[in-house]
Amino acid sequence: MRSPAVLLFLTLFAVSCGSSGVSDSGGVDTTIPDGPLGAGPYPVATLDINVTHPEVDDISYTITCLGDTATLLGGVPLSADQACTALADADVRTRLIDGAPADQVCTEIYGGPDIATIVGSHDGDMVNTTVDRRNGCGMNDWDRLLGEILPPATGITEPASS
Numbered sequence: 001m002r003s004p005a006v007l008l009f010l011t012l013f014a015v016s017c018g019s020s021g022v023s024d025s026g027g028v029d030t031t032i033p034d035g036p037l038g039a040g041p042y043p044v045a046t047l048d049i050n051v052t053h054p055e056v057d058d059i060s061y062t063i064t065c066l067g068d069t070a071t072l073l074g075g076v077p078l079s080a081d082q083a084c085t086a087l088a089d090a091d092v093r094t095r096l097i098d099g100a101p102a103d104q105v106c107t108e109i110y111g112g113p114d115i116a117t118i119v120g121s122h123d124g125d126m127v128n129t130t131v132d133r134r135n136g137c138g139m140n141d142w143d144r145l146l147g148e149i150l151p152p153a154t155g156i157t158e159p160a161s162s
Helices: 004-016 080-087 090-098 136-145
Strands: 044-053 056-066 070-073 115-122 125-132
Touching: 044 080, 056 080, 070 080, 080 090, 090 115, 090 125, 090 136, 125 136
Parallel strands: none
Antiparallel strands: 044 056, 044 115, 056 070, 115 125
């Protein structure tokens, strides 16, 4: 005798492995997509992002893009669709995978102590990069290049004076 859990698993497995086409269920189309993972406007990417600031709680969230689906977990004020669309951009992909160019010239304008650590994968390439706002290049990365995957900066640049 099989346990109810085993029977439930087998039933769910059989349903998920159904064939493509129209079933006998009243003409309802139950077609299972035949396209490969990644078919769609988004890349195949999963990024874990942690944003720190010395005066506020850390923010952690995950963006997952699977070609035709976009998911954002963590309660940040971002759109999963816009984040995955941004990740399809070649400049964003290059910045995430290669990091900031070593030879770039940056203005020495301080944008705040926000630091974002981004770890994961993007179309099979490993991502492990940091974006901060300590100079003009970091502010540019945060605001323009990565603005759809990073939340707005806190805006706190100095402790309040009394």
